[in-house]
Amino acid sequence: MRDVAQRLLEWYDRHARVLPWRVPPGGSRADPYRVWLSEIMLQQTTVAAVKSYFERFIQLWPDVHSLAAADDSAVMAEWAGLGYYARARNLLACARQVAAEGGFPVTRAGLQTLPGIGPYTSAAIAAIAYDQPETVVDGNVERVVARLFAVETPLPAAKRELVDLAETLTPNGRSGDYAQAMMDLGATICTPRNPACVICPLSDGCAARRLGIAPELPRKAPRKAKPQRAGIAWVVTDGTSILLERRPPKGLLGGTLAFPSTGWDGGAATAPLDAAWRKLEPIQHVFTHFSLEMQVHLAKTNAPAARGHWVRLDHFNPADLPGLMRKVWARAAPEIAR
DNA sequence: CAAACGTGGGT
DNA sequence: TACCCAAGTTT
Incomplete structure (x- = not known):
């Protein structure tokens, strides 16, 4: 059985989604500003919803310096409708800090000190913009890994275990492509319901598929009623x-x-x-x-x-x-x- | 660690 | 219809 990362990257080379903020597989390094902006917008937000917002922000503020100089009210108006408005407030605070410091930090630890950038986003920027082998764990990766290893512990308790398992898969080369490949797989093949295991490049090594429980994973703690x-x-x-x-x-x-x-x-x-x-x-x-x-x-x-x-x-x-x-x-x- | 924090689309 | 889910972070 070939390496998981290798099979995933071969699949990604043929099936990568084309997205406004994305550099094609094997392409040049992505602009940290565009990676950061897209990652903030994509937090808990669908690709479809983000696309037009990303395009408008890039038109209005093509780099971190122009965004840092923008009025709060203009940024809040452009963000309106996208939700989770703390992201917009942190976006401006982050842009101003980065502009004052002359650029984005180039390590995951440095990135994570900035407002609005947590464990996921810091790893994503480090991998996609700086080609560092950081392990990116979002909801897609949690699902893919829970199924590959048949982790039956419910989330969020399983989080630590899933991160540890994900780290065992991360390759040393093509860090940005690999991170985005994991997320594309989760978004298009290894979906929450009705996963398309028949066409999945990782189905051979998938423990949940072998056990017939792929659609049930990851398990989740029951949620509270909505007042x-x-x-x-x-x-x-x-x-x-x-x-x-x-x-x-x-x-x-x-x-x-x-x-x-x-x-x-x-x-x-x-x-x-x-x-x-x-x-x-x-x-x-x-x-x-x-x-x-x-x-x-x-x-x-x-x-x-x-x-x-x-x-x-x-x-x-x-x-x-x-x-x-x-x-x-x-x-x-x-x-x-x- | 649980709760707060938006919105739109899929089933 | 009601519920689930989406490239999470902050407190």
């Missing part, structure tokens, strides 16, 4: 502008642009002004750890606001808002237009 919460969002217009506010820099939707709201996140508990509110049909939204029913209250008034700032409707771009607030706007906008 239901309720809140109110106030949409105010004076006929020319609408009232928006910047959310606090930490916590849920931290740093994003939003309609004044309350009741669901522990924030301020009163309306931004007194008005005759019209209650629209509530919107539904699901976060990672709770479900939300958001009442949408609409008013037209010239009264002064206790908080937030007015944004002219002809300068307002709903795409600058996070997903939840886009839904609020989609509910209110047709009523404002009437």
Whole structure:
């Protein structure tokens, strides 16, 4: 039986996905800035969702120095809709630190000191941008390794064991190709459900396939029930502008642009002004750890606001808002237009 | 270590 | 429909 890494790389040479941030197999070294930017965007986020965001960021900020010089509000607006907004805040903090230091660190340990870069991302940048034989372990690799070695311990308890096993497979050459090959295999062949074992280049040596339990691995601890919460969002217009506010820099939707709201996140508990509110049909939204029913209250008034700032409707771009607030706007906008 | 942290797509 | 999942990090 040939080496796992060798078989995987031969498969990758023929089947590597073509992605905007990727250098073709066997190609030149990737730009650390592009690798870093894509890896941050890809954290817990699908390739399909990331593509257009990556292209726009590269157009606007082609290198770490231009990104470091960007306004916070511009970056938050471009990130809006992608989720996990701490990533965007850390992205800017990281860019400014890297620009000040003259470039990215070139070791995994150095990379991991930067904001937003943890065990996975540091290994990915070291392997893909610097061709270092660091072992990259994301959800794909956890699944591939759990199946190859038939690890039946549930996650997250199995994490340490899976990392140790993954390290035994990492080759010394073609580090970037190998890391991306493992992830491509997990994403396209060794999938969570209905893995395509019949066409898998590693099926010969796969213990889970031999045991007939590949689709069941990795096992996972049962997850907690999702609580239901309720809140109110106030949409105010004076006929020319609408009232928006910047959310606090930490916590849920931290740093994003939003309609004044309350009741669901522990924030301020009163309306931004007194008005005759019209209650629209509530919107539904699901976060990672709770479900939300958001009442949408609409008013037209010239009264002064206790908080937030007015944004002219002809300068307002709903795409600058996070997903939840886009839904609020989609509910209110047709009523404002009437 | 468990919990917080978004969103959209697949089954 | 309801649940699972996606190139995780931070606290």
